[in-house]
Amino acid sequence: MMNSIVTDAQVGSRNATKAFDSAGAKPVLEVNGLEVTYYTDLGRARALDDVGFSLGAGEKLGMVGESGSGKSTLALAMMRMIKPPGRIEGGSVIVDGVDLMALDEGGMRRARLSKIAYIPQGAMNSLNPVIRIGAQMVDAVKSHISGESKSAIQDRCIHALRSVDLDPGVFRMYAHELSGGMKQRVCIAIGILLEPKVIIADEPTSALDVVTQRQVMETIDRVQSQINAAVILIGHDMGLMAQFVDKVAVMYAGRLVEVSTVRDMFTEPNHPYSKALISSLPNLGNKGVFRGIPGLAPSLLRLPGGCAFHPRCEQAMSQCSTVRPESTIVGNERLVTCHLFDEDAAK
């Protein structure tokens, strides 16, 4: 649920120029033309359609959109963890100069956790209840690198626990002895064990109370700056995102429809879907009037022709139901996928 109250002060508290500063540097993550299709008994569902973006070291990107828009599929595709009947059909994911899509299985296994780490949705519930936290962390290290001594691995685990503000004693504890927030921090500690260049956290604060949500987000913020990783936060809560990310990417029906700095997104969203998402947020200025988004997100098995958002779009034009909009860079390096910003279609 997008349920946090957003104030101008919160949005304004972000360093709005940071994304532009780092945009000049060589990105640590480049995703180009990523395509994923699920071949189901009911038909072919294009879950990711030509998705591309880049991130610099130390940058944080919030990935938002309704359920089924492709956010989690994007994370799984970047980790090469799409299972049949899904298939990655094209594209590249370049981390620190290495295209993960071109690696063999062994190379990809080593890249996970050392180049790119994924903290899946509900990760805290996947901790093994009968194995001590420390043993699970040691196993994670051993399954991705070899040749490190037992004491060095243990030091690495303790260091990671300290980084997420957990007492080293947690190493000897079981998951049932920890609160939800502590378990989530253990999962973050596992994610940073090998100091990856890119961290993807899928709904890292779901099922946590608001105070713990904030603590978990602050933990991610801190560990990210310690290891200077690029971070992708997947979530529904744009209000929480506004306080922690540098850029926001909006997904709809498997496509990126807008990417911009958090300030631009919240003060002047370009895409009609982004505008609808922002105006559906509670705001101190709204005085209790909330605007929902009309209609439902389309099934990926039966996407509308042209722009997939056109049946719900208040600004739809004649070509929107037949011509697919392409992504365009506008203004301050903002990506928008909409005919309103397509000069050729507007003529």
Ligand code: SF4
């Ligand atoms: Fe609306 Fe047309 Fe833009 Fe799609 S392309 S978001 S239907 S104006």
